[in-house]
Amino acid sequence: MQQEVIIAGFGGQGVLFAGQLLAYAAMDAGKEVTWIPSYGPEMRGGTANCTVVISDEEIGSPFVKNPAAVLAMNLPSLDKYEDLVKPGGVLVVNTSMVNRQVERENIKVVSVAANEVAEMAGSKRAVNMVMLGALLANADLLSLEALETALEDHLPERHKKFMPANKAALRQGAAHKAVEVVKS
Amino acid sequence: MVMMDVPTRVVYSRPEALDPRVTHYCPGCTHGISHRLVAEVLEEMGEVENTIGVASVGCSVFAYNYFNIDFVEAAHGRAPAMATGIKRVLPDRMVFTYQGDGDLASIGMGEIVGAASRGELLTVVFINNANYGMTGGQMAPTTLPGQVTTSSPTGRDVKRQGYPIQTAELLSTLDGAAYVVRRSLHNTREVRRAKKALRTAFEVQKHRLGFSLVELLSTCPTNWGMSPVEARDWVEERMLTYYPLGDYKVSPAVAELNL
Amino acid sequence: MAKELIKGNTAVAEAALRVGLEAYFGYPITPQTELLEHLSARMPELGRPFVQAESELGAINMVYGAACTGKRVMTSSSSPGVSLMMEGLSYIAGTEVPAVFVDVVRGGPGLGNIAPAQGDYNQIVHGGGHGDYHLIVLAPASVQEAIDLTGLAFDLADKYRSIVCIMLDGSLGQMMEPAEIPPMQPLKAEIPDWAVRGNSDGDRRILTSINLDPPAQERMNYRLMTRWQEIEANEVRFKSYYLDDADFVVVGFGTAGRIALSAVRAAREKGIKIGLLRPITVAPFPNEVLEELTEKVKGFLVVEMNAGQMLEDVRLVVRGRKPVEFFGRMGGVVPFPDEVLTEIERLVAVPLTTNGHPRDRWLARMADVIG
Numbered sequence: 029m030q031q032e033v034i035i036a037g038f039g040g041q042g043v044l045f046a047g048q049l050l051a052y053a054a055m056d057a058g059k060e061v062t063w064i065p066s067y068g069p070e071m072r073g074g075t076a077n078c079t080v081v082i083s084d085e086e087i088g089s090p091f092v093k094n095p096a097a098v099l100a101m102n103l104p105s106l107d108k109y110e111d112l113v114k115p116g117g118v119l120v121v122n123t124s125m126v127n128r129q130v131e132r133e134n135i136k137v138v139s140v141a142a143n144e145v146a147e148m149a150g151s152k153r154a155v156n157m158v159m160l161g162a163l164l165a166n167a168d169l170l171s172l173e174a175l176e177t178a179l180e181d182h183l184p185e186r187h188k189k190f191m192p193a194n195k196a197a198l199r200q201g202a203a204h205k206a207v208e209v210v211k212s
Numbered sequence: 213m214v215m216m217d218v219p220t221r222v223v224y225s226r227p228e229a230l231d232p233r234v235t236h237y238c239p240g241c242t243h244g245i246s247h248r249l250v251a252e253v254l255e256e257m258g259e260v261e262n263t264i265g266v267a268s269v270g271c272s273v274f275a276y277n278y279f280n281i282d283f284v285e286a287a288h289g290r291a292p293a294m295a296t297g298i299k300r301v302l303p304d305r306m307v308f309t310y311q312g313d314g315d316l317a318s319i320g321m322g323e324i325v326g327a328a329s330r331g332e333l334l335t336v337v338f339i340n341n342a343n344y345g346m347t348g349g350q351m352a353p354t355t356l357p358g359q360v361t362t363s364s365p366t367g368r369d370v371k372r373q374g375y376p377i378q379t380a381e382l383l384s385t386l387d388g389a390a391y392v393v394r395r396s397l398h399n400t401r402e403v404r405r406a407k408k409a410l411r412t413a414f415e416v417q418k419h420r421l422g423f424s425l426v427e428l429l430s431t432c433p434t435n436w437g438m439s440p441v442e443a444r445d446w447v448e449e450r451m452l453t454y455y456p457l458g459d460y461k462v463s464p465a466v467a468e469l470n471l
Numbered sequence: 472m473a474k475e476l477i478k479g480n481t482a483v484a485e486a487a488l489r490v491g492l493e494a495y496f497g498y499p500i501t502p503q504t505e506l507l508e509h510l511s512a513r514m515p516e517l518g519r520p521f522v523q524a525e526s527e528l529g530a531i532n533m534v535y536g537a538a539c540t541g542k543r544v545m546t547s548s549s550s551p552g553v554s555l556m557m558e559g560l561s562y563i564a565g566t567e568v569p570a571v572f573v574d575v576v577r578g579g580p581g582l583g584n585i586a587p588a589q590g591d592y593n594q595i596v597h598g599g600g601h602g603d604y605h606l607i608v609l610a611p612a613s614v615q616e617a618i619d620l621t622g623l624a625f626d627l628a629d630k631y632r633s634i635v636c637i638m639l640d641g642s643l644g645q646m647m648e649p650a651e652i653p654p655m656q657p658l659k660a661e662i663p664d665w666a667v668r669g670n671s672d673g674d675r676r677i678l679t680s681i682n683l684d685p686p687a688q689e690r691m692n693y694r695l696m697t698r699w700q701e702i703e704a705n706e707v708r709f710k711s712y713y714l715d716d717a718d719f720v721v722v723g724f725g726t727a728g729r730i731a732l733s734a735v736r737a738a739r740e741k742g743i744k745i746g747l748l749r750p751i752t753v754a755p756f757p758n759e760v761l762e763e764l765t766e767k768v769k770g771f772l773v774v775e776m777n778a779g780q781m782l783e784d785v786r787l788v789v790r791g792r793k794p795v796e797f798f799g800r801m802g803g804v805v806p807f808p809d810e811v812l813t814e815i816e817r818l819v820a821v822p823l824t825t826n827g828h829p830r831d832r833w834l835a836r837m838a839d840v841i842g
Contacts, residue, residue: 048476048647055476055649063476063647088733090646090726093807264669266536267679276677282667284539285679287562290532293524297536297544298667300520301494305669323532326525 029084031169032092034066035159036077036109037101037122042156046099047078049160053170053178054082062090075104082169097167099159101125101142118167118206120159136206138162145200150193157194161201172202227251229260231278240433240440242397243271243339246310247278249407250337253414254281254306263306266295268320270312271345289320292327295334306417308335313354314344317377321353324383328423331388335413336425338379341432342451349435353377356454361435376454380427384460390422392461396429398447402457412471421465429455474649479614479639480505482650483547483573486621488513489655493542494520496533500552501585502641503575507547527552531559531572538568539678541666543625543659547573549641550591551582554599560634561600564695565680567665569628571621573637575644578803586803587641589727592780595636596754603692605699607635607706608754610724614648616751622653629659631702638753640726640776642805699755708751709760713739717746719818720764722785723774724750726805731774734811743819753781761788770794770823774811777801779830786829794823797833 033050037043047063054061059082066077079095081087097118100106102125113119115134124143142158149158157179164172179194226232229251237243254260260281267275269288276283286294291309299307316324316338327334343361344350350363354376358367368376380394391413395406406428413424429451431443438446477485484506487495495514497507507523514521520537524530530546537544548556553574563570574595578588596608607627611617617639624635662668667676682688712732714720723731728749735747748764750757764771770793773782779797789795798814800806 051476051647051649055474061476061649064642065645086732087648087729088736089730089808090642091730091805091807093809261670264667273681276679280675282669282675283677283679284536284566284667285677285681286535287532287558290528290535290559293529293532294536294539296522296524296529297494297496297533297538298540300522300533301537301540301542301544302669307669322525323529326529330522 030087031082031097031167032095033080033082033097033099033163033169034077034092034095034109035080035099035101035156036066036075036105037099039076041076041101042153043076043101044078046156046160047080049175049178049182050080050082050170052182053174054080056178056181057170057174059084060087062087064090075102075108077105097163097169099163101155101159103127106130118163120162120166122155122159136166136208138166138204138206140201140204142201146197149196149200151190151197154190154194154197157197158201161198162204165202165204166206172198227255229255229280231280233277235278236274237271238434240431240443241271242428242430245397245403246337246339246406246428246430247275249403249410250308250310251279253407253411256411257414257418259306259414259418262304263308264298264302266291266298266307266309268309268311268315269346270315272310272312272339273346275310289315289318290323291315291320292323292332292334292336296327296330296332299333303333306335306414307333308337308414310337311339312345313338313340313342313379314352317353317379325386328383328386328389328425331390331422333417333420334423335417336423337410338425338427339430340379340427340455341430343432343435345432345435349432354379356450378455380425380460383425386423388423389425389461390463391416391424391466393425393459394427394429394455394457396447396452396457398429398431398444412466412469415469415471416466419469421469422463427455429457474651476647476649477614477652478505478645478647479617480575480644481509482614482618482652483621483637483639484509485513485652486618487545487571487625488517488519489653490622490625491543491656491658492519492545492625493658494537494544495546496522496524496530496537496544497546498524498527498530498548498552500549502577502587502644503547503549503573505644506573506575527555528558531556531563534570534572535559535563535566535568538563538570539566539667541663543571543629545571545573547575549575549577550579550588553591554594557594557599560606561602561604562680563634564600564604564606565602566678567632567695568678569632569634571624571628571635571637573639575639575641577641578801584803585641587643587645587726587776587805588801588803589640589725589776590780590801591638592753592775592777595638596784604695605702605754607631607633607702608638608752609635610638610751610753611643612725612729612749613650614643614646615650617643618650618652620751627706631698633698633702638725642726703755706752707755707757707759709757710749710751711760712747712749714746714748714764716744718744718769719746719772719815720768721745721747721772721774721811721815722750722761722781723747724753724781727774727776730806730808731811733808734815737808737812738815741816743815745815745819750781756784758788761785765789765793768793770796770818772814772818773797773829774806774814775799776805779833782829791825794825795829796823797829799833
């Protein structure tokens with residue numbers, strides 16, 4: 029069983045750290061995992077992105093074209109990855125930064141106003157945690173508890189004061205449920 | 213006539229640090245003198261058994277054959293880098309490079325500036341004879357304006373071929389350099405001064421005061437097309453004006469050494 | 472010891488110092504910078520020399536000097552920097568001193584870009600520097616393998632008085648994976664009997680790469696070549712996947728090899744009997760297993776992140792007896808598994824030929840892709 033997540037957004041939205049957190053949680057759950065900042069042609073577009081592959085066996089490619097899940101934290105990321113999500117996969121969209129509807133079918137779409145949710149949870153910078161929470165609640169990937177543990181273990185010391193806000197952001201993100209768009 | 217009862221006194225002998233073999237250097241070339249000075253200084257300091265030399269590419273490429281000390285041979289210009297590697301892993305050894313002007317001031321300018329600016333605890337013996345000796349007397353970075361060489365057959369034209377590099381002056385601007393001087397080997401008095409400078413340079417290293425370099429104006433009678441005596445005079449008349457002898461950098465700590 | 476999530480570059484750096492790296496000399500270049508940065512902090516902590524050199528030329532020649540003392544030393548760089556180091560590599564080979572260097576390969580030629588590539592295969596495996604010499608070249612495909620091979624690199628360098636290159640493609644340098652780094656080991660205690668020490672005590676040691684006498688140089692080259700034969704006989708390493716019943720075999724090293732693994736698995740799910748041979752030592756090359764496979768299988772697909780550099784080594788073994796096809800992406804473009812899968816499906820579907828050159832056929836197919 030292998031699952032792949034691409035997290036994409038602007039630099040500064042915590043894209044790379046969110047991916048690392050997933051990777052830590054997967055590692056602690058005894059799984060094989062790779063984390064790689066995205067490279068190649070998909071790098072052209074001014075976004076920061078990373079790919080996380082989680083598997084029960086030795087991982088082949090750390091790069092995927094059609095991931096099981098995408099966290100699109102802004103519009104360019106949605107534009108780039110909307111069509112690439114694997115059929116049946118999950119697309120989490122940060123509607124705070126996106127001004128259009130998702131058009132893709134045959135996937136589960138989770139719409140989250142992540143900027144506002146993060147601010148309500150206590151930290152504007154916890155957008156990435158809101159998005160992660162929304163992902164975990166709608167994909168059979170890892171438990172929220174596993175991610176919280178990873179957060180406790182790996183959040184840099186200087187950011188520890190944001191722990192409660194981060195955890196609240198995760199939980200509030202997880203309250204968002206996917207809408208399944210099935211082609212009629 | 214045999215004078216059996218006159219006591220003998222040794223006034224001259226080969227330093228132990230010099231290998232008793234005939235060098236490949238040309239008659240009248242001053243490489244032999246500078247080798248001997250280095251050997252004498254190391255011996256007087258009791259450092260012969262604590263020294264690693266780094267030979268370079270040029271006429272002194274086989275310098276390692278003439279010293280009774282451990283030696284390595286560097287690629288062209290890279291002796292200061294190689295010496296850095298050795299000194300950093302064996303910090304209590306005396307490490308010196310022996311480099312010519314093409315090696316140090318042309319292809320190896322990056323390495324010598326790097327080593328000097330880092331204040332590497334190395335001693336550099338720099339032979340300036342105003343041409344590439346080993347390859348047959350081509351223009352070097354130190355070749356004087358107007359000087360005829362095999363690659364500047366009508367004389368160095370500074371408009372086309374640029375100006376000579378005054379190495380001691382240039383390196384003296386670097387804070388990592390503790391002791392940078394220019395001496396000459398063209399007469400006895402200057403040879404003695406050169407030896408004193410080499411002693412100071414090695415003492416600077418021993419006392420861990422920084423990078424040290426002694427530039428030695430040297431003769432190259434074969435490639436200059438001169439007799440040894442003419443070559444000696446040419447150093448005095450031509451080279452000294454472009455390359456004045458002197459102490460270009462003596463850091464306060466070095467001055468306090470009071471040698 | 473527990474696994475930690477660690478970046479390839481950092482992992483190699485930490486592994487090197489734990490297996491006894493005594494001095495590091497390097498110059499910043501992306502995408503190997505984390506390696507240099509990690510050691511810039513860790514080496515001084517341990518009281519070991521770290522020098523940021525003035526250039527890659529400086530760095531490799533510092534390694535050369537320090538290696539002459541018999542200590543474990545290394546440098547690291549990326550493709551354009553490694554080009555500059557070729558001079559030093561030839562001299563180190565010509566002096567027979569052990570040294571380790573890491574090449575985190577990026578897209579080229581020229582300044583190229585900082586994306587992962589495998590275009591340094593030829594310059595590392597087949598030359599670069601002048602004269603008759605070989606490097607041992609290790610090509611890990613995961614962070615753990617990179618760590619393990621770092622320890623091996625120093626052992627092999629010491630054992631054969633050879634240069635060992637750990638060739639990572641840029642993605643492996645930048646990728647994080649759970650991995651276990653070995654515990655701190657003591658520094659090498661003995662000084663080899665050839666090393667310069669500065670206290671000759673009547674046993675003067677000279678290390679040089681000069682041999683003005685051609686027969687003497689020939690004797691040395693002969694020694695280097697027979698030592699290489701010994702390395703070829705003893706040090707070949709590779710990993711094989713699904714080869715037992717394979718009709719077709721993909722050959723790929725490093726990241727291309729693991730991308731191919733995903734494609735091979737997908738092809739297996741579709742009932743295609745295909746396996747993967749992933750050379751771990753690309754020099755010495757796993758000729759023997761390839762020879763055995765040549766007798767057994769119907770055809771090969773070589774996958775690389777270059778224009779087919781290892782391909783030629785495969786063709787040398789196969790020698791036209793079985794069809795060999797090639798697929799590669801170049802210049803920092805990384806192939807996705809589905810592209811390799813398409814190539815595998817083509818391999819088993821179309822009539823194959825041993826005529827012509829696989830690169831020509833690949834270039835023709837790529838015309839539309841490149842656009």
